[in-house]
Amino acid sequence: MNIPYRPLALGLVALAFSAVVLQRAQAGGDDYFPPVVDPLVKEECGSCHIAFAPSMLPARSWKRMMANLSDHFGDDASVDADTAARISSYLVTNAADTGGKRYSSKLLRGLAPNSAPLRITELPKWVREHREVPAWEWKHKDVRTKANCVACHADAEQGFYED
Ligand code: HEC
Ligand code: HEC
Known part of the structure; x- marks a missing residue:
């Protein structure tokens, strides 16, 4: 292996990747959900799963979720009041x-205006978008749960959800 060339090669890969990301972001597709940029939210809400994009649920859902973090899908995700x-x-x-x-x-299409679901994966539109995913795939050891977006959407943490 030719060690002196490695940094250059890595640099080129990084450059190519950010160009692709930029291109997609500029395309402004329906499948771009701006990722969490706030370091506090990233830290507190990104330790057990990816920090889900806030634009994937309505405000009333987030309020409902934040009001009961001590029983968060069976986990205790509570933080102090200021946080x-x-x-x-x-x-x-x-x-x-x-x-x-x-x-x-x-993504909110078909959602009743007064319902405040806690799961992105239960939004009618999300369910429709995933109706062709076979049952075995959800149970696959690399997926295990619908909430494991990155298993299938490699760039989920950057906000991209196209196939
Ligand atoms: C202690 C671990 C933990 C922390 C911290 C945590 N969560 Fe979760 N969260 C979970 C678990 C467990 C689930 C259920 C995952 C599943 O169904 O596989 C979940 C699910 C979710 C879902 C629903 C995913 C779906 O199915 O659509 C959302 C949204 C969510 N969390 C947001 C948050 C937010 C916002 C925070 C920060 C305030 C947070 N989580 C912090 C453990 C955690
Ligand atoms: C088992 C694999 C799998 C998992 C896990 C998964 N998805 Fe998907 N997702 C798909 C497939 C397949 C499609 C359909 C792709 C298409 O038609 O472009 C899709 C489509 C989507 C779309 C629509 C994209 C578009 O082109 O309009 C969104 C948004 C999306 N997923 C979000 C999520 C989120 C958020 C999670 C996690 C909470 C998630 N997905 C978990 C496989 C998965």
Whole structure:
């Protein structure tokens, strides 16, 4: 292996990758959901699973979720009151029906205006988009749960969800 060339090669790969990401972001497709940029939210909400994009749920869902973090899908995800208030404000500001609308109003299609689901994976539109995924695939050892977006969407943490 020719060690002196490695940094150059890595640099080129990184450059090519960011060019692709930039191109897709500029295309502004329906399948781009701006990732969490707030370091606090990333840390507190990205340790057990990816930090889900706030624009994937309506504000009322985030409020409901943040009101009961001690029983979060069976886990205790509670944080102190100040931290909770900061996280909540970030999620609500960037929710699907507030800040993120441009990208994600499509994902709320078919959702009753007063329902506040806690799962992205239970949104009618999400279910429709995934109806062709066979049962065995959800159970595959590399997937295990529908919430494991990165298993199938390699760039989920960068906000991209196309095939
Ligand atoms: C202690 C671990 C833990 C922490 C911390 C945590 N979560 Fe979760 N979260 C879970 C588990 C477990 C699930 C259920 C995953 C599954 O169904 O496979 C979940 C599911 C979710 C889902 C639903 C995913 C779906 O099915 O659509 C959302 C949204 C979510 N979490 C948001 C958050 C937010 C926001 C925070 C930060 C306030 C957070 N989580 C912090 C453990 C955690
Ligand atoms: C088992 C694999 C798998 C998992 C896990 C998975 N998806 Fe998907 N997802 C797919 C497939 C397959 C499609 C359909 C692709 C297509 O038609 O372009 C899709 C489509 C989508 C789309 C629509 C993209 C578009 O082109 O309009 C979104 C948004 C999406 N997924 C989000 C998610 C989120 C968020 C999660 C995690 C909570 C997730 N997916 C988990 C396989 C998966």
